[in-house]
Amino acid sequence: MVQSDAFDKHIGRYADLIIRQRWWxxxxxxxxxxxxxSGMRFIGFDNDYRVFFSKDNPHLKAFEEQQRTxxxxxxxxxxxxPNNGNVFTPETxxxxxxxxxxxWLMPFALRVDSVSNFQYSHASGDELIVEDLVSNGADFSPAQLQHTREVALSEPFLVGQLINREASVTAVNITFQMPEKSMDETPQxxxxxxxxxxxxEQAYPVTVNLSGVVMLSNAFFESSMNDMATLIPAMYLIIILVTFALVRSVGATLSTVLVIFLSMLGAMGAAGFAxxxxxxxxxxxxxIIMTLAVADSIHFLVSMFAGMRKGMSRHDAIRYSIKINMAPIFLTSVTTAVGFLSMNFSDAPPFHDLGNITAFGVMLAFALSVTLLPAMMAIIPVKASASxxxxxxxxxxxxxxxxxxxxPIFYISSLAALAxxxxxxxxxxxxxxxxxxxxxxxxxxxxxxxxxxxTGIYQVQFSLSAGEDYGVSxxxxxxxxxxFVEWYRSQPEVTHVNSFTDTFKRINKNMHGDDAAYYGLPKEKELAAQYLLLYELSLPEGLDLNNQMDIGKSSTQVIVTLKDMPSSxxxxVGERGRNWLLQNSSLESYGVGPAVMFAYISETNMKSMLFxxxxxxxxxxxxxxxxxRNVRIGAISLIPNLLPLAAAFGLWGVLVGEVNVAVSMVSGMALGIVVDDSVHFLSKYxxxxxxxxxxxxxxxxxxxxxxxxxxxxxxxxxxxGFSVLAQSSFGMNSGMAILTAIAITMALVLDFFLLPVLLLKLDKTTLNETAKEESPVEQTTQAEVIA
Structure with missing residues (x-):
């Protein structure tokens, strides 16, 4: 196919301009x-796990509404x-x-709950005593230690949440109220x-472990920082080694690295401005930008050195490479950008940002590959290897x-891919x-x-409304x-259920002289309201009932803690709870919480990404x-472009079988990448x-x-490049990278084996017919590579 004379003239003038004004x-x-x-100075880091959910996400809205209550x-x-395996010792x-x-003195701390400050209520004559379970525990006698152990292990609020049944592990739960004015609140x-x-750990013979929602948010941030510090240098090393092995030129290799470096910086700066x-x-x-940006430079350099080996001068070879590469690398850059821009259909905003930043970086890499790279090649006295x-x-x-x-290749490749x-x-x-x-x-x-x-870290939270103020009594x-609480406690997935009904039972027992026969709910509303008021007035500052009831006492919160399990x-479990309420009461409530939000995001995101x-x-x-400019060839290209994605997801199903929110993003992203090889192959064909x-x-x-x-x-x-990203400590990134690398590998195999056979079978046009369907996308000999 022959490019139009007008197109050739425009590209020729452009190449002459680049060479003539190379320094400028x-x-x-x-x-x-x-x-x-320079826009990088505006870049901030969002370390809140809520960033994975759009503002319109119904599960996020429900959760935030409950947090306001x-x-x-x-x-x-x-x-x-404790090292000795017993919580109830003076030292522990x-x-x-x-x-x-x-x-209590930690930044933004709002509430602290532990075995020591558990509000232990008991009767003293006609008086209700509410006090810390442990005070000056270092001086406890063996009898006091045994009594404290018995009380703690009999309290539903504590067991399975702040102490295990063996009394070998305990916890202090610190609740925070972040002002949300600064990005360093969580790190603080x-x-x-x-x-x-x-x-x-230095003062006592104990081991301390930290978890919780704040630690989760911080782990997102630290994982990002660690990846940027370790993966980027590794990627540069790979690019330098592979590029130099291909072109055998220090100047060309360093020029390529500069193009990649500026593409990455420019994209991140644009993100800052945005x-x-x-x-x-x-x-x-x-x-990802570094990985994708190198492709344009490789195609340009291979063509340039091929021209020089044919006897062209360096400047003529640059003109030659610009002429034959401008259209195809522009097309592949655009298709790659389209693939990444499809991530905007995701329900997870961070992937919108990933797609937009990468798409911008890819197009910037194209611009630098047809400006900066040829200009530098016109300045640096590179030579082509003769071999x-x-x-x-x-x-x-x-x-x-x-x-x-x-x-056999047709049947083996097609059947294997379809299988x-x-x-x-x-x-x-x-x-x-x-x-x-x-x-x-x-x-x-x-x-x-x-x-x-x-205890588990996954929680499902229900808000149950009585329909009127003080209705909780x-x-x-x-x-x-x-x-509802007792039903949930009978479920095999549940480790703990936190409900104020347990406190009501205990107070009822206390108000009857600690008679165990009265461990149950009050039978009269007025009596229950009096018990509640008396208990609430006895609580110290900071340990009020706002974590279990709303201010008007019209609703109460039930928190179900679950074992480690998949989000599905x-x-x-949350849906079963809602169904129990519908079938056994007039109450209706949806389970909310971070675990619930993540539980639904993969499926909804996959549906969005399919579209x-x-x-x-x-x-x-x-x-x-x-x-x-060839409808038949364009239709043929769909097969080697779509089949690798399907085969990659199938192989993922065999090897892993779990598609999380990040893996569900791969289809659109990888599509934009895998088409590059077929475009270059078909343009040459x-x-x-x-x-x-x-x-x-x-x-x-x-x-x-x-x-x-x-x-x-x-x-x-x-x-x-994607194999390097697969080393990320953050599973979203590593899973996405592994599946993308698999898709690229599948595409390479099918482009070399299935695509040629499809052309043999399906391209029945005569030479004259084909010649009428000219394409502006073409290259010339690019594989005459330097040894």
Whole structure:
């Protein structure tokens, strides 16, 4: 196929301008990039787990409404394990008391609950006594220690939440009220908690573990920082090694690294100007941009050095490379950007940011690859190696192999891909926000320990309304709540249920001389209201009932704590509770909480992304068809572009089987990447058919020999880049990266094996017909690579 004379003239003039004004072009490109990069000063980090949910998310709305009614549950669970395995010793009780006292002084602390300050109520004659369960525990006698142990292990509020049944592990729960005015509020609270942890471990024979919602939010932040500090240098090393191995030129390699570096800086600066806050998913944009940006430079350099080996001067080779690469790398950059922009269909805002930042970075990389890179190549006196790369010979041999064995290759490749695609139903939608972090992250190991030895971190919270002020004292309402609580306690997934009905029972017993026969709910509303008022007036400051009742005493909160389990089961447990209420009472309530929000996000996000991917497929297919100017070839290209994604998800179903919110993003993102290879292969194929007058087989040989090496090298870099990202300590990023690397690998295999065979079978056009369907997207010999 022949490009139009007008297009050639425009590109030729552009190339002449770049070479003639090379110094100014280089300086302008660098200056513009650094101007964009200056926006990085506006970048902030959002370490709140709520960032994963849009403001319109119904589960987030319900949770925030409940948090406005009751005390917030943003907490740090300070778990204490005595070395001797017994909580009820003077030393351990002293440690608990010290943590409890000093926790009140932590930044933004609102409430502290522990075994020591548990409000133990008991009768003294006709008087109700409410006091701390432990006071000066370091001086307790053996009899006092035994009494404290018996009381603690008989209290439903404590057992399974702040102490385990073996009395070998206990916890102090610190609730925070963050002002939400500064991004360093969470780090401040975490730093104070860690400082207290170190202090206690040095002073007492105990081990301290930290978990809770505040630690979760901080783990998101620290994981992002760790990834940016470790993965980016690793990615640069891979790019330098692979690029130098390909071009064997220090100047060309360093120029490529500069293009990548400026693309990354410019994209992050643009994010700063746009007011985007960095989150763990969007922090991976840096690594992804670096990975994708190198492809444009590779194609430009391979063509330039190929021209120089043919005898062209360096400047002529630059003109030649710009002319033949401008259209295809523009098309592949646009299709890649479209794929990432499809992430805006996600229900998780951080992935909008990841898609937008990366799309901008990809287009910036294209701009720098056709401005800065050729300008630098015109300045730096690079030379082409005289030797032909053996990889080029391997590509020619591979082309002959495919042509000679077209039938078995067709059946094996297509059946294997379809068989893998058939395994897609093995995937289930699930999320585990503790499992997002690998075991190198302290939050993960501490939380696993707490799940195994004390209590769960996953909670489902219900707000039950009596329908009137002070209605929580109504015996009928209390009996309904109690039935709900006892039903939940009988469920195998539940480790603890926190409800004020237990306190009502205890007060009723206290008011009858601590007679165990009266451990039950009051039978009269007025009596219950009096008990409630008397108890509330006896509570110290900071330990009010706002975490269990609203101010008007019209509703109460029931908190169900669950064992470690997949999010899909958390959603099911919450739904069972709602159904119990509907079937056994007139009450209606939905379970809310972070665990519930994460439980629903994967499935809803996948549905959104299926539509987003469909839109991306339509747009990308139209772009490819228009660029190639061949409807038949455009239709053929859909097969090697879509089948790798289906096969990758099928293989994921076989190997992993769990699709979380990040993995569900891969379809649209990877689509934009995998089309690049087929675009380059098909553009060379059509050039051979149209311009060189070749038949189908010779055109396939031509495509293999001219663009094969560049496709392999760019695919290797992409796979390597996403493999580096797969080392992230944050599971969302690593899972997304692994599946994307699998999809790119599948695409490389199918582009080299299935696509040529499909062309043999389906491209029945004559040479004259093909010549009429010219394409502006073409390259020339690119696989004549330097050894």
């Amino acid at each position: 072009v280089m300086l302008a490109a660098i200056a513009a990039s650094f101007l964009l990069a 009751y005390t917030k549950n943003d907490n740090i669970l300070f778990t204490i394990t 009780l002293a440690a608990i008391e010290q943590v409890t006292e000093e926790a 609270a975490v730093a104070a908690a860690r400082q207290l942890k170190d202090k206690i 007011g985007i806050k960095i989150t763990p998913p969007s922090s991976s944009a840096t690594t 032909q790369s053996r990889f080029g010979n391997w590509m020619e041999a591979l082309g002959e192999f495919v042509l000679a064995r077209r039938k 893998l695609a058939a395994a897609i139903p093995l995937n289930t939608f699930d999320d585990n926000f503790v499992g997002y972090f690998d075991k190198s992250v302290e939050f993960r190991t501490d939380t696993d320990y707490i799940n195994d030895n004390l 109504d015996p009928e309402f209390l009996n309904t709540v109690n039935g 089961k958390i959603a099911a 987003g991917t469909f839109v991306a497929v339509i747009i990308i297919s139209i772009l490819i068809t228009l660029a190639l 059509l050039r051979a058919r149209n311009n060189e007058g070749m038949g189908v087989e010779d055109a396939i040989r031509y495509a293999f020999s001219t663009v094969g090496v560049a496709i392999v090298v760019t695919s290797i870099i992409l796979i390597a």
